[in-house]
Amino acid sequence: MRFFSKFTKAGFALILSLGFLLVSSQSTLAAEIGSAEHNGIKLTINNYTIKNYGQEMVVYYTIQSKSGQLMEGKSLMNRPDFTIGNKFVQGNDAWYKKVSNQQYQGAVTVQLPQYIPASSNVSFNTDSISSQKGQWTINFEIKK
Template sequence: MKNKDGGKMRNLTKYTVRFRAIAFFLCLLIGFAFPALTRAESLNQGLGSAEDNGIKLTLNGYSIVNHGHTIRLNYTIHSNSNIQVDPYAKSLMSSPHIWIEHTLVRENSDTFKKVGNNLYKGTIEAQLHQYRPENPHMTFKTHGILNQKGQWTIRFILNNADY
């Protein structure tokens, strides 16, 4: 087969099909070999905020990891005043409670870092239960942030498409 210039055209379709098959196989292989890399993320940015005693807690978003067994909640804490935080503190919040509908889920870990004046960003991980109702309401609640007592409660809907 010749093109308009008189030169021969190559039949690229069989090479294209082979390349796509190899690319697909590699994607599957990576997905099974490295499950931590495959995760569902919330498209919602800014799930909600609560403010008390000059401290604002914002849930920025969430991701579902570990094949749907774990949720990571990304948060920001902003304080109107300069509150000293113990450099060895394991959490900025005292006993955060995470509810899916009427079921309490257990917090596994909390990591955070100071990102500006009176501004902290962090991530809380919690185990998810196997059974979850369709598009359940999640409630995040704590009674203490930065060693200050108060009430911070944020509710949002966990999208079933994410897990």
């Protein structure tokens, strides 16, 4: 009986440790993934999530303008390009909100290719933010 009690305590401690490890690894996903700046506009990818059983990815971003307010319209980015592994797909600007006169937050959705490895390199690219032309490319890795 004593052996079982010690085993139960050790198992509980192990599960508790794994729980802390899982929480801390999820916290690191909230950190900045990457950013690119062009013509005084900085695009930052903050996070991503994989949804719909691995069929869709949502990329969360922040846009900051040094020169002033961006023109608001239907979308901030018109169909950004994604290269996932060696496959090219188009994203859709899902939503955005104005945080301040010079900062916006939003999300882009993209349908993931059917067959990609559990870990894939991604290149996020757009040549237009609001009405500003430029080149913003951010490379990062996703884990399905």
